[in-house]
Amino acid sequence: MSFIPYGRQEISEIDIQAVVDVLRSDFLTQGPTVPTFEQTISDYCGAKYAVAVNSATSALHIACLALGVGEGDIVWTSPITFVASANCALYCGASIDFVDINPRTYNLSIEQLQHKLEQAKKNNRLPKVVIPVHLCGQPCEMKQIHQLSLEFGFKIIEDASHAIGGKYRGESIGNCRYSDITIFSFHPVKIITTAEGGVATTNQAELAAKMELLRSHGITRDPMQMTHDSDGAWYYQQIALGYNYRMTDMQAALGISQMQRLDEFVQRRHKLAQRYNELLDHLPLILPWQHTDSYSGLHLYVIRLQLSAIKLTHREVFDALRQQGIGVNLHYIPVHTQPYYQTMGFESGDFPESERYYQEAISLPMFSAMTDEQQERVCSILTKILQA
Secondary structure, eight states: OOOBOSOOOOOOHHHHHHHHHHHTSSOSBSSSHHHHHHHHHHHHHTOSEEEEESOHHHHHHHHHHHTTOOTTOEEEEOSSSOTHHHHHHHHTTOEEEEOOBOTTTOSBOHHHHHHHHHHHHHTTOOOSEEEOBOGGGOOOOHHHHHHHHHHHTOEEEEEOTTOTTOEETTEETTSOTTOSEEEEEOOTTSSSOOSSOEEEEESOHHHHHHHHHHTBTTEEOOGGGSSSOOSSTTOOEEOSOOOBOOOBHHHHHHHHHHHTTHHHHHHHHHHHHHHHHHHHTTSSEEOOOOOTTEEOOOOOEEEEEOGGGSSSOHHHHHHHHHHTTBOOBOSOOOGGGSHHHHTTTOOTTSSHHHHHHHHHEEEEOOOTTOOHHHHHHHHHHHHHHHHO
């Protein structure tokens, strides 16, 4: 019995050759391929700048730093995300808080955000940055979030780790029309991959320059940024405390090659999602709902069990699928329930919609190379489990 993973990379011979070409070149890192990849991303998304780094986590970190997040500041995000969306604020010495999710989209709730902002304004505890997470690839309601940012004075980082290739209101996610910075992830289970890697897009030259500086130790060779004239061609200055967050040219080469098939990958995911909707419609499940303003990247296909209508528990369904070779997963455990975050005072019950979601959600296999036969097997096994 073959195992069907919940996600996996699709690597072609052209991808492999692109990496081999870099391996045979003069530059394995800090060469010309990373800037080419950055230009490919910015052109696709319609953003002025793209800054490539070694992971989306690193991109989130330097995005927060570029926006001046530090001690005494507060950052808000969704509880239903990977921990990196919250950890990035803590790396900067800031504190973190959460906004509960919309029960239909599973993204940050606009109503909850507005209510929390109104309360925070009264208490003089407004966030410096809000990080909406485009869960599963479906964009958040960014126009409304942007309007609230103008009213309450916060900056916006879109965590679009799941969402490259998607659109919001007919435009590419990543164009930063409604945000300061957008973050993408290129981990192997994502829509395209650079093995590991991430990118931050922005339309603000100052933010791009700060992130470029921070990804490479805070070092510059630009005479215009130096405190005095250069000592010679070898000279550089460290003008900030940065990190070694650089992407290699090998990773960038893979990314450039993968970008040529991005739209094809997303179209296939949409076909798979449509088939899931048809094949699972008769079961006691809540299937994914898509907002009319969105064209999802469909990184994930999440079902929610109607537990009152089935005999098994959430865990029993999950375990039964795994035992039959279906590599389901759960995205995500609410961040505020993690032990590390509970030491900060967060408690179960703080964000009830997120906790209800966690008790019912299962991510089914979804990847562009998934065959119709594999999908039919997933649905057949799930049907037998739920109807037992």
